[in-house]
Amino acid sequence: MSERVFTADYDKTDVGSRVYLPLGVAATLGMAGLLMGLPVLSVLAAGLTFLSLRSWPLTRANRPALRLSDAGVEIDGLGQVKWKDVAKVESGMVQVKALKLPAIDLTFTGPLQEVFTASPATRLRPWEIRVFKLRKDGKMRLDLSKMDDEPDEILSAFKHFHGGIL
Numbered sequence: 001m002s003e004r005v006f007t008a009d010y011d012k013t014d015v016g017s018r019v020y021l022p023l024g025v026a027a028t029l030g031m032a033g034l035l036m037g038l039p040v041l042s043v044l045a046a047g048l049t050f051l052s053l054r055s056w057p058l059t060r061a062n063r064p065a066l067r068l069s070d071a072g073v074e075i076d077g078l079g080q081v082k083w084k085d086v087a088k089v090e091s092g093m094v095q096v097k098a099l100k101l102p103a104i105d106l107t108f109t110g111p112l113q114e115v116f117t118a119s120p121a122t123r124l125r126p127w128e129i130r131v132f133k134l135r136k137d138g139k140m141r142l143d144l145s146k147m148d149d150e151p152d153e154i155l156s157a158f159k160h161f162h163g164g165i166l
Helices: 012-036 039-054 151-162
Strands: 003-008 063-069 072-075 079-082 086-096 099-108 132-134 140-143
Touching (some): 086 151, 099 151
Antiparallel strands (some): 003 063
């Protein structure tokens, strides 16, 4: 096993208002602008089309949220950190109201700005599910309940790549 990818889905609640509605309005305005000879409407349609296409990833499913490999761990929205910079991996639970949800706490050898390197997964978009939460004590909590895969699979992958979970 040289790489393991775990996925999470986008927040689909805004897909209609951010993608399909502007695209529909753009099509209507564009055609009306062409038929009525008003280029302003066509320019407005082009702008709405651009906004729709910027949010197009909302329509995608199974976004790679966590990628574990021999080199390190890549967290969507943050980037990649090498295993030598991960000091400790602890499994646990997080209390959300009356529910106890599985989580992993990561401790790093230095500040996040120093241990994480930019990767294609670095850019965080406002509509995406964030599987991580930065804690005040310097640790990072990975919420495994937001992942599409089973928490036991993720824990065993961390055991394999990091060398154990406390």
